[in-house]
Amino acid sequence: MPNLYVALIHYPVVDKNGEIIASAVTNLDLHDISRAAKTYGLKSFYVVTPLEDQRELVARIISHWTNGIGATYNPKRRSALELILVKDSFSEVLDQIAETEKDYPITIATCARKHPSSISYEKFRAMLNNGKPYVLTLGTAWGLAEEFIAKTDHMLEPIAGKTGYNHLSVRSAAAIMLDRLLG
Amino acid sequence: MPNLYVALIHYPVVDKNGEIIASAVTNLDLHDISRAAKTYGLKSFYVVTPLEDQRELVARIISHWTNGIGATYNPKRRSALELILVKDSFSEVLDQIAETEKDYPITIATCARKHPSSISYEKFRAMLNNGKPYVLTLGTAWGLAEEFIAKTDHMLEPIAGKTGYNHLSVRSAAAIMLDRLLG
Numbered sequence: 022m023p024n025l026y027v028a029l030i031h032y033p034v035v036d037k038n039g040e041i042i043a044s045a046v047t048n049l050d051l052h053d054i055s056r057a058a059k060t061y062g063l064k065s066f067y068v069v070t071p072l073e074d075q076r077e078l079v080a081r082i083i084s085h086w087t088n089g090i091g092a093t094y095n096p097k098r099r100s101a102l103e104l105i106l107v108k109d110s111f112s113e114v115l116d117q118i119a120e121t122e123k124d125y126p127i128t129i130a131t132c133a134r135k136h137p138s139s140i141s142y143e144k145f146r147a148m149l150n151n152g153k154p155y156v157l158t159l160g161t162a163w164g165l166a167e168e169f170i171a172k173t174d175h176m177l178e179p180i181a182g183k184t185g186y187n188h189l190s191v192r193s194a195a196a197i198m199l200d201r202l203l204g
Numbered sequence: 205m206p207n208l209y210v211a212l213i214h215y216p217v218v219d220k221n222g223e224i225i226a227s228a229v230t231n232l233d234l235h236d237i238s239r240a241a242k243t244y245g246l247k248s249f250y251v252v253t254p255l256e257d258q259r260e261l262v263a264r265i266i267s268h269w270t271n272g273i274g275a276t277y278n279p280k281r282r283s284a285l286e287l288i289l290v291k292d293s294f295s296e297v298l299d300q301i302a303e304t305e306k307d308y309p310i311t312i313a314t315c316a317r318k319h320p321s322s323i324s325y326e327k328f329r330a331m332l333n334n335g336k337p338y339v340l341t342l343g344t345a346w347g348l349a350e351e352f353i354a355k356t357d358h359m360l361e362p363i364a365g366k367t368g369y370n371h372l373s374v375r376s377a378a379a380i381m382l383d384r385l386l387g
Contacts, residue, residue, distance in 0.1 A: 022366060022367075023366070037278070049232050049373070049375075052373060053372075053373045053375055053376050056369075056371055056372050056373055056376065057372060057376050059365075059367065059369045059371070060363075060365030060366070060367060060369050060370070060371070060372055061365045061366050061367070062365065062366035062367045095220070097369075097371045098371075100369070101369075101371065180243075180383070180387070181387075182242075182243030182244045182245065182382075182383075182386065182387065183205060183206070183243070183244050183245035183386055184205075184242065184243060184244070184245045186239075186242045186243050186280075186283070186284075187243070188239055188242070188243070188280045188281075188284065189236075189239050189240060189243055189379065190232070190235060190236045190239055190375070192232075192236055192373070192375055192376060192379075193236050193239065193240050193375060193376065193378075193379035194379075195376075196372065196375075196376035196377075196379045196380050197379050197380060197383045197387070199365075200363070200365075200380045200383065200384070201383070201387075203365065203366055204363070204364075204365065204380070204384075
């Protein structure tokens with residue numbers, strides 16, 4: 022199994038004008054990304070937001086599917102949503118992974134635009150074989166803020182389709198990334 | 205560009221007990237799958253439902269993003285959602301593609317379970333080079349009904365992850381399929 026975590030970042034991300042915002046949590050991000058994380062054997066799926074009401078919302082959704090009537094209605098949903106951990110900030114994510122792994126994870130940023138220092142899927146796939154913990158970070162809204170990206174260890178190349186159109190949803194992008202890395 | 209269409213089927217599909225139902229349209233299916241279809245250069249994205257109120261709902265959502273305030277707020281959404289065509293039945297999809305292409309498309313079913321006659325992604329990817337029109341069909345709810353699958357020309361192999369867990373959302377599955385076929 023890969024030693025890979027995924028973190029969905031709601032702050033700091035940018036809006037369509039490039040301003041830094043804290044985005045709202047989208048219910049289907051939780052479902053889709055946890056199901057993809059479960060499919061590809063990820064260790065945890067971190068949902069990161071500094072907004073307390075949003076963290077409570079996430080906790081309530083998870084509880085419905087893991088302890089509530091959703092758990093008996095659809096046990097397959099439960100086993101996916103159980104992977105979700107909610108954190109206030111990305112540094113809390115790093116600390117928790119470090120506690121589990123006895124080592125801080127290598128952090129990978131993602132972006133729809135090409136960066137000069139991007140690493141390829143092939144390279145990241147090979148890196149995952151070294152057993153070290155990695156955390157793949159996904160931006161909501163219009164993507165991760167540059168100040169966040171600057172602190173990560175690597176940037177993954179963008180997903181290129183056939184057309185130059187690069188506006189996949191974060192749910193679709195996450196699914197494609199995990200499939201390219203671990204499928 | 206590939207000569208590929210995608211169709212999201214809301215009837216006949218099965219519920220968790222295997223009963224045939226007409227499922228409800230999910231707003232984010234429209235957004236996510238149209239954006240993936242746009243990314244990978246598909247010709248159209250058909251949304252198929254026999255329920256008139258559901259077809260009206262889809263038309264209203266598309267209109268918001270292609271003619272309404274959504275179109276000026278987010279033109280990238282418009283160019284994706286413009287790919288959507290709403291149809292009453294799959295036979296109407298086939299007739300319309302045949303009219304455009306002067307040839308009926310080859311139909312491909314998808315399923316999370318392995319079928320004895322499934323074709324591989326590699327094989328389907330090669331088939332797409334022959335220039336003929338193809339339509340990839342995706343089931344909502346618990347998947348396409350057997351009676352629908354039986355009428356298609358081919359079945360695509362399921363997406364296998366690392367774990368045996370095979371419960372991706374249709375949005376994630378569509379993204380992965382298009383990436384494997386055209387990425």
